[in-house]
Amino acid sequence: MIYDVVIIGGGVIGCCIARTLSKYDIKIALLEKEADIASGTTKANSGVVHAGYAAEREYIKRDMCIKGNKMYTQAAEELNFPFQRIGSFVVALEDGQIKELEEERNNGIQDGIIGLELILDKTKIKHMEPNLTDDVVGVLHAPSAGIVSPYEMTFALAENAAMNGVKFFRNHKVRRIRHQNYIFELKTKKGVFKAHNVINAAGLFASKISKMVGLDYFDLMPRKGEYILFDRNAMHLNKILFPTATKVSKGILVCPTAHGNTFVGPNAQNISDKEDTTTTEAGLKEILEGARKLVPKLPGRASIRNFAGLRAIPNTYDFIIDNTDVYGFINVAGILSPGLTSCYAIAERVTEYLELLGVDLKSNDKYNPIRPKPELFTNFSKDELDQKIRKDPAWGRIICRCETIPEKEILNAIHAPVGATTVDGVKFRCRPGMGRCQGGFCRPRVMEILARELNIPYQEVTKKSEDSYYLISKTKDELLRKIESGE
Ligand SMILES: Cc1cc2nc3c(=O)[nH]c(=O)nc-3n(C[C@H](O)[C@H](O)[C@H](O)COP(=O)(O)OP(=O)(O)OC[C@H]3O[C@@H](n4cnc5c(N)ncnc54)[C@H](O)[C@@H]3O)c2cc1C
CATH class of the missing domain: 1.10.8 (Helicase, Ruva Protein; domain 3)
Structure with missing residues (x-):
């Protein structure tokens, strides 16, 4: 059989593309190298659905993030994954930082981000988030920001895609790709898959996949971010708390998970091993100290787990979403933060690319967007x-x-x-x-x-x-x- 589309990679990007394409009457397969989907970057990140003011305006990731954020409400209703729009604060601890927040607010409002407001009234700020440090001088409040369980959303996307006909093959690592007469042959240890179109959503390994079809035009560097997770009873936060950002990172945040735990992190370390998710004493100390600048009474002893995630940093520092020179081969690579927020907008863009490639996107009459709500004790x-x-x-x-x-x-x-x-x-x-x-x-x-x-x-x-x-x-x-x- 020849698939219309084979997607490589079962992270949030691959699964979101699979579910979006399952609306159409085409044959789709998704190949994932690990025993389960959501095993890469999608498993360990901050789970924040960003409002979209943070990225520079010339980057497509800003546009994708702002659009993607708005698409979450409908997605959460249809797919029944844990998602709450609790809003975020970017916290200024010095008067000099207020100007930066004001600029972010003005640009954000111009770009269509709803509800952005600069709050300088300390009593109001502390009322909205009592755990915040007394040193706060102002916050940029983004009510459209939210928290999501990234892996539960990815499982929901995959379940719904499978219900609508997408075939999932786990433990299927793509080792080689041959491209002849407009047909791709993807070799795995468990067999060969043929396709007219291939979508490369292989996360940190996307440059390797791209090279398999002779496209060697980007590199991806792993940048590690460590986290500490606290027991659910340790504290209750109302808001996602960011410090005022630096050039390399949004900084160490203090944030609730979609299940009510608090976590702190991530830091940002450039490394060379694309599978190194170890944590270090120095890294954990760095994030705890950073987090305590925002929430001084964080109870270090209530930590229950440390973990790390790896960002795929492209040399352009922006998403690579390309209909490439190899006809039918689409790269969706370098999906660093805010990739989780942007996934629905990215999937829409990929659909437009397939249309440009001439794929016949007739609707799938049996498509059902609803993934039933899991029953919970x-x-x-x-x-x-x-x-x-x-x-x-x-x-x-x-x-x-x-x-x-x-x-x-x-x-x-x-x-x-x-x-x-x-x-x-x-x-x-x-x-x-x-x-x-x-x-x-x-x-x-x-x-x-x-x-x-x-x-x-x-x-x-x-x-x-x-x-x-x-x-x-x-x-x-x-x-x-x-x-x-x-x-
Ligand atoms: C520390 C950190 C914090 C972040 N915080 C946020 C945040 O708060 N909000 C936000 O919007 N974004 C955030 N992000 C970014 C977000 O996590 C990513 O954009 C997103 O998870 C990328 O998903 P992906 O599907 O591209 O990659 P992945 O999840 O890595 O998926 C790629 C998949 O491809 C598979 N694969 C690789 N090679 C092959 C092969 N040869 N054959 C078959 N399969 C293969 C892998 O096993 C993997 O499952 C954060 C990232 C990190 C690391």
Whole structure:
């Protein structure tokens, strides 16, 4: 079979393009090298839906961000992912910074960002965000900014795309691409995929993919950002808090997650290894000190996890969204921040490019934009729960006590379209292991459920990739093997 479109990369960009194109009656496949989608940059970022005033006006990322932000309301209604427009503050701690905020506000208003206001009344500011430092002299308030769970949104996009006919192939790393007679042949270890058009959304590895078709015109540098996540009970923030930005970064923010935890970060370190997501003592110290300039009473001891994400920084410092000289090959690369915010606008631009390439974009009559809202134990009343448990006892078996996740939610995550096949896949879809104990109690039980539902041996359950095993063998099997071999 020859696909009309093959998308390389199952991050938020690839999945958003897949879901947008699923409105049309064309054959689409998405190839992802990891065991799950949302395994790259999309998994570890700030999850902020930016208002759009921050990027320089000559960059397309500014335009994409402003448009993308506005598209979130409809997307969240249709796809039912966690998203709240709580608004952001850019915080000035010195009088000299107010001028910069004023300029950002004026440019932002001219570019159509709704509701931007400069607030200099300290009492009003502290009323809106009581945790903010007393040193604040003014804030730029952007009410259209929001918080989203980036991976849950990506799972929702993929589920909806799959419901509408897109085929997902995980553990399918594209190794080579041949282009002959206007047909692309993409080689993976598990087979060859043919396509008339290819969309390269391979994140940090997009330059490598581009070179496979002879297009060597950009480089991507990994820039690491570390984070500290706090227990949900540590503090409650009303707003996303940014310091006044520097040239390389928006600075270290203090922010609530879509599930009510607080996190701080990221810093910005240029590195060379595109897979190095380790955290360092110095980096964590840097972000905690930076964050305390905005929120002095951050409780360091309430941290439950440190992690890092990698930005794909292009040499142009702007998004690369190109209908290239290789007919039918579209690069969607260098999607640094605010890529998460911009994804719906980027997908729209890619659709326009396909139209220019002559792809027949007839509507898909069976297209349904709604991805049903996941049923959550914590959203039910006592009576509703009683009914649910009577019908299906899996609603009553709590597997993760920190986050109150019953077996039924895990089963739903595994059996969803493009469902979970690994422990991290379950964790990122429905949260067992996200709480205070970080999976200490629930992990073995999640593994049991995965083994049973996927019909694989317990020791073959992996954390996140094809070879990330938790177990080597059963204790007695190893003992018997040693006795038999005389070791
Ligand atoms: C620290 C940090 C903070 C950020 N904060 C924000 C924010 O608050 N708001 C915002 O809007 N944006 C933010 N961003 C940017 C945002 O996270 C990215 O723009 C977005 O996640 C990019 O998604 P992607 O799909 O391009 O890349 P990825 O998520 O990396 O997806 C690319 C996928 O391609 C796959 N792949 C690679 N090579 C191959 C191959 N050969 N074959 C098959 N598959 C392959 C990878 O495994 C990966 O899954 C932040 C980024 C970072 C790092």
